[in-house]
Amino acid sequence: xxxxxxxxxxxxxxxxxxxxxxxxxxxxxxxxxxxxxxxxxxxxxxxxxxxxxxxxxxxxxxxxxxxxxxxxxxxxxxxxxxxxxxxxxxxxxxxxxxxxxxxxxxxxxxxxxxxxxxxxxxxxxxxxxxxxxxxxxxxxxxxxxxxxxxxxxxxxxxxx
Amino acid sequence: xxxxxxxxxxxxxxxxxxxxxxxxxxxxxxxxxxxxxxxxxxxxxxxxxxxxxxxxxxxxxxxxxxxxxxxxxxxxxxxxxxxxxxxxxxxxxxxxxxxxxxxxxxxxxxxxxxxxxxxxxxxxxxxxxxxxxxxxxxxxxxxxxxxxxxxxxxxxxxxx
DNA sequence: ATTTACAGGACCGGTTCGGTCCCTTATCGT
DNA sequence: ACGATAAGGGACCGAACCGGTCCTGTAAAT
Numbered sequence: 170x171x172x173x174x175x176x177x178x179x180x181x182x183x184x185x186x187x188x189x190x191x192x193x194x195x196x197x198x199x200x201x202x203x204x205x206x207x208x209x210x211x212x213x214x215x216x217x218x219x220x221x222x223x224x225x226x227x228x229x230x231x232x233x234x235x236x237x238x239x240x241x242x243x244x245x246x247x248x249x250x251x252x253x254x255x256x257x258x259x260x261x262x263x264x265x266x267x268x269x270x271x272x273x274x275x276x277x278x279x280x281x282x283x284x285x286x287x288x289x290x291x292x293x294x295x296x297x298x299x300x301x302x303x304x305x306x307x308x309x310x311x312x313x314x315x316x317x318x319x320x321x322x323x324x325x326x327x328x329x
Numbered sequence: 330x331x332x333x334x335x336x337x338x339x340x341x342x343x344x345x346x347x348x349x350x351x352x353x354x355x356x357x358x359x360x361x362x363x364x365x366x367x368x369x370x371x372x373x374x375x376x377x378x379x380x381x382x383x384x385x386x387x388x389x390x391x392x393x394x395x396x397x398x399x400x401x402x403x404x405x406x407x408x409x410x411x412x413x414x415x416x417x418x419x420x421x422x423x424x425x426x427x428x429x430x431x432x433x434x435x436x437x438x439x440x441x442x443x444x445x446x447x448x449x450x451x452x453x454x455x456x457x458x459x460x461x462x463x464x465x466x467x468x469x470x471x472x473x474x475x476x477x478x479x480x481x482x483x484x485x486x487x488x489x
Numbered sequence: 490a491t492t493t494a495c496a497g498g499a500c501c502g503g504t505t506c507g508g509t510c511c512c513t514t515a516t517c518g519t
Numbered sequence: 520a521c522g523a524t525a526a527g528g529g530a531c532c533g534a535a536c537c538g539g540t541c542c543t544g545t546a547a548a549t
Binding site: 182258259298300 | 331332333335338341342345349365405409413416417418419420421433434435436439440442443446447449450451453454458459460
């Protein structure tokens with residue numbers, strides 16, 4: 170269902186939390202406690218995020234993690250990519266010869282565009298948008314960002 | 330990686346094939362042969378697509394499948410939804426109380442918007458766009474559809 | 490020197506997904 | 520009317536992926 174993993178979800182929660190917390194380094198343990206997420210998972214995620222350059226880490230006592238850049242400069246695709254690899258809806262978007270019928274396939278180019286479209290839509294959203302959660306619905310207005318939201322078929326979820 | 334399943338990919342290939350083939354009902358077996366895809370999978374997919382109303386089916390000898398609507402009236406999200414359920418990047422976009430910390434969570438609303446953004450981007454692409462594969466890059470110009478494609482960080486795929 | 494806390498990797502268990510097969514039902518052709 | 524054809528629906532298995540946990544090493548602060 171175009172799912173992204175739960176860990177990725179968690180990871181973004183962590184990022185948002187970091188964005189909302191103070192400057193000083195925050196220990197993984199504290200973050201886990203504050204976000205109510207399991208510590209091992211949190212630890213793992215923070216490591217990944219740090220390795221990908223989205224977080225800066227300080228080791229030793231009083232160490233911890235902090236955003237490597239201001240929240241305004243971190244986009245959603247960056248976070249997703251850091252957490253679960255490059256954004257690619259289909260395999261053939263990544264590996265050139267992955268598909269056995271690459272020559273026959275009439276769908277590759279379209280898929281690449283679709284992929285781009287998704288990536289682009291996500292690129293418009295920054296961490297700061299997610300973190301600024303002052304009022305209800307304050308966040309970011311996608312419409313105001315150029316993504317037209319009119320006439321979206323708000324797919325009536327099957328009452329399953 | 331915001332992946333959608335391989336079967337979904339196949340399913341869309343089938344739809345494109347059907348869009349390109351003639352009017353008459355096409356048997357699953359023929360379709361499988363022409364698309365070079367494994368018959369059982371093809372059969373399964375066609376069934377799903379028919380059940381979801383994207384394909385019309387005729388039983389019995391000389392039966393087969395055909396598009397239920399003209400290709401211009403079928404969108405990508407429709408196909409994806411038919412093939413692998415409602416588009417939802419995170420669980421909490423679907424089930425209201427799925428997340429244990431729903432009240433604490435500061436990210437739900439943003440996620441819903443993100444979800445919408447993706448869905449919207451996909452909605453702009455119709456089956457006909459995928460099928461019209463006459464010239465290279467002829468397809469649909471996303472830019473001309475309102476999706477700004479400038480400045481997309483064309484994520485340099487890791488040379489893996 | 491000791492304690493704290495990140496770094497990195499190995500390691501399982503469960504769930505989901507890809508893929509195949511079976512039997513039933515309906516339609517066409519002889 | 521009968522047989523062949525082809526979809527409808529579901530059961531089933533194996534494999535890959537993912538979520539989750541733990542352990543050992545290394546760096547920094549007190």
